[in-house]
Amino acid sequence: MGRRLHRGGRHPRGAPLAGRRVRPARRGLRGGGDGVRLFLRLLGFLRPYGGRVALSAALGAATVVSGVGLLATAAYVISAAALQPLLGELALAVYLVRFFSVSRAFSRYAERLVSHGLTFRLLQSLRTFFYARLEPLAPARLSGYRSGDLLSRFVRDVEELENVFLRILSPFVVAVLVSLLTFAVLLPFDRTLALVALGFLAATGVGVPLLVRRLSRGLGRRELGLRAELGARILDGVSGARDLLAFGREGAEKQEISALDRKLEGTQRRSALVAGLQESATETMTGLALVAVLVLSVPLVAAGEIEGVWLAFLALVVLGSFEAVAPLGTAFRSLDRSLSAGRRLFEVTDAEPGARDPEDPLPPPEDHAFELDRVSFRYEPAGPPVLDEVSLRLPPGRKVAVVGPSGSGKSTILALLLRFYDPDEGSVRFGGQDARSYAADDLRAGVAVAPQDPHVFAGTLRENLLVADPEADEGALRRVLRRARLEDFVRALPEGLDEYVGEGGSRLSGGERRRLAVARALLKGAPILALDEPTADLDRLTEGELLSSILDPGQEKSLLLVTHRLVGLEAMDEILVLDAGRVVERGTHAELAGAGGLYNRMRDVQNGMLATA
Numbered sequence: 001m002g003r004r005l006h007r008g009g010r011h012p013r014g015a016p017l018a019g020r021r022v023r024p025a026r027r028g029l030r031g032g033g034d035g036v037r038l039f040l041r042l043l044g045f046l047r048p049y050g051g052r053v054a055l056s057a058a059l060g061a062a063t064v065v066s067g068v069g070l071l072a073t074a075a076y077v078i079s080a081a082a083l084q085p086l087l088g089e090l091a092l093a094v095y096l097v098r099f100f101s102v103s104r105a106f107s108r109y110a111e112r113l114v115s116h117g118l119t120f121r122l123l124q125s126l127r128t129f130f131y132a133r134l135e136p137l138a139p140a141r142l143s144g145y146r147s148g149d150l151l152s153r154f155v156r157d158v159e160e161l162e163n164v165f166l167r168i169l170s171p172f173v174v175a176v177l178v179s180l181l182t183f184a185v186l187l188p189f190d191r192t193l194a195l196v197a198l199g200f201l202a203a204t205g206v207g208v209p210l211l212v213r214r215l216s217r218g219l220g221r222r223e224l225g226l227r228a229e230l231g232a233r234i235l236d237g238v239s240g241a242r243d244l245l246a247f248g249r250e251g252a253e254k255q256e257i258s259a260l261d262r263k264l265e266g267t268q269r270r271s272a273l274v275a276g277l278q279e280s281a282t283e284t285m286t287g288l289a290l291v292a293v294l295v296l297s298v299p300l301v302a303a304g305e306i307e308g309v310w311l312a313f314l315a316l317v318v319l320g321s322f323e324a325v326a327p328l329g330t331a332f333r334s335l336d337r338s339l340s341a342g343r344r345l346f347e348v349t350d351a352e353p354g355a356r357d358p359e360d361p362l363p364p365p366e367d368h369a370f371e372l373d374r375v376s377f378r379y380e381p382a383g384p385p386v387l388d389e390v391s392l393r394l395p396p397g398r399k400v401a402v403v404g405p406s407g408s409g410k411s412t413i414l415a416l417l418l419r420f421y422d423p424d425e426g427s428v429r430f431g432g433q434d435a436r437s438y439a440a441d442d443l444r445a446g447v448a449v450a451p452q453d454p455h456v457f458a459g460t461l462r463e464n465l466l467v468a469d470p471e472a473d474e475g476a477l478r479r480v481l482r483r484a485r486l487e488d489f490v491r492a493l494p495e496g497l498d499e500y501v502g503e504g505g506s507r508l509s510g511g512e513r514r515r516l517a518v519a520r521a522l523l524k525g526a527p528i529l530a531l532d533e534p535t536a537d538l539d540r541l542t543e544g545e546l547l548s549s550i551l552d553p554g555q556e557k558s559l560l561l562v563t564h565r566l567v568g569l570e571a572m573d574e575i576l577v578l579d580a581g582r583v584v585e586r587g588t589h590a591e592l593a594g595a596g597g598l599y600n601r602m603r604d605v606q607n608g609m610l611a612t613a
């Protein structure tokens with residue numbers, strides 16, 4: 001399949017490099033209202049855990065309330081003891097001090113237990129959601145993203161979302177509860193006092209965070225973006241290290257990575273500055289609130305409206321309750337990051353898959369006749385047509401080859417066969433029914449494909465083969481290795497089938513990788529065998545051997561061979577010659593070889609090159 005190399009500057013269509021979105025999934029999740037919608041959507045992930053969320057918030061509030069209670073009752077006991085009352089009169093207060101000290105420790109522990117358990121469940125459901133949504137998007141909608149960027153979304157951005165609960169929702173609920181409770185405790189003493197305390201709590205819980213949000217606007221998004229870009233760049237650099245070294249670009253690459261790193265450091269420094277400002281603003285507000293409470297209550301004590309023994313109690317109630325509003329600044333900073341993470345995540349998951357399963361799919365096809373009926377297709381709505389009114393019939397047992405110059409659309413036919421995409425016009429049919437009536441997985445089960453650029457998993461040869469059929473026994477593995485002309489190669493390996501092939505099959509040659517893909521496709525034993533350039537990296541001798549062994553897939557099986565090497569095509573029932581997405585010739589080798597068209601010209605060029613080689 002035509003591969004795009006997103007390196008060195010800009011995306012072919014002018015979109016900047018570095019893991020940026022190529023295909024906007026859902027526009028308009030940007031403004032303030034959309035931020036609210038996005039936040040609510042993120043909160044939706046908490047819905048199944050409603051009970052735990054409430055319990056955790058209640059325990060969080062109980063922790064702060066116990067803290068305030070401990071401070072305030074202790075202050076009362078000390079003040080009252082100084083006035084030397086009868087010990088019995090203090091019994092309740094002393095009991096409360098003990099109670100609050102135990103309940104504070106207990107509720108803190110229980111709150112951590114519940115909230116972290118909840119967070120792990122939340123992360124688990126986010127990961128499952130993300131992966132489940134990602135799978136149908138591959139490969140059609142993911143080719144625009146760099147793997148490092150996707151990895152960063154999948155790992156870091158998902159982890160960032162734990163803050164939606166831990167640092168945003170829960171602290172917010174606790175702050176509201178504690179502020180109202182503080183107001184209720186102070187109200188019987190003096191209305192103004194209660195209102196002033198509430199005012200300070202609100203100013204600290206809302207004013208400081210708003211200021212923080214203003215100062216840190218965009219910082220979270222920038223930081224996540226830079227991190228993803230850095231990750232993608234490093235991953236790209238490591239996988240392309242050989243080429244960078246060969247072109248002497250390693251120094252330049254290092255400089256670009258350092259420049260990104262410096263930018264990230266700058267953003268993080270700014271975040272730290274805002275965090276520092278936030279903390280000092282909160283401290284200042286707490287101090288001012290304490291002074292205000294004393295300024296208001298001392299005259300009340302002097303006037304005898306409040307007993308002196310309550311003075312320290314009031315001051316410490318207010319002081320303690322700031323513990324509930326202090327985390328709100330951090331919550332607002334987290335909000336920016338969490339919303340950016342959510343946006344980046346949904347950007348990927350909201351993309352329309354290349355082909356969508358019907359609501360009520362037909363049962364898997366029993367007849368595996370594959371057909372393209374005047375199919376036209378383009379990858380991008382505004383892009384050039386890649387296939388233009390292409391028709392092809394592949395009934396069971398038939399062998400069809402698709403040949404043509406590079407970029408003529410050959411591999412795209414395989415992408416339609418695997419239903420990675422649906423056509424724009426015309427229809428793709430299986431057993432006479434439109435492919436859109438089936439679930440894509442059911443169609444794929446009937447096709448064994450060896451792609452042009454096969455993925456070899458970092459594991460052993462055996463593991464790579466078993467991807468096609470996990471139940472296959474040793475005999476079946478040996479048989480497909482023989483047919484793919486890999487048997488001698490495997491026999492010569494010290495570990496045989498258990499030899500480690502390296503990441504992406506880096507310890508295999510190009511031709512060995514390709515033959516491994518062919519063996520894998522043969523092992524699947526599906527009714528349709530589709531091979532994309534199976535012999536491209538092979539010498540002529542191995543090519544001939546491989547072709548003679550695979551061109552007969554068996555009576556009932558059909559074969560679709562995509563190639564630009566016009567070798568072994570005498571064995572095919574039909575050959576389609578594609579040029580710029582159109583079928584310009586079709587027929588058997590004998591018919592086309594004498595026709596004087598593109599097929600013949602391609603053969604002449606190929607034979608001429610072989611003769612001079």
Ligand SMILES: Nc1ncnc2c1ncn2[C@@H]1O[C@H](COP(=O)(O)OP(=O)(O)OP(=O)(O)O)[C@@H](O)[C@H]1O
Binds near residue numbers: 002404412
């Ligand atoms: N995922 C994609 N997104 C956008 N354009 C694509 C994509 N894949 C392929 N193309 C374009 O579609 C056209 C046909 O590509 P295709 O891979 O089908 O050609 P091909 O005939 O198999 O070429 P080759 O022989 O070089 O493999 C090319 O111009 C290619 O650049």
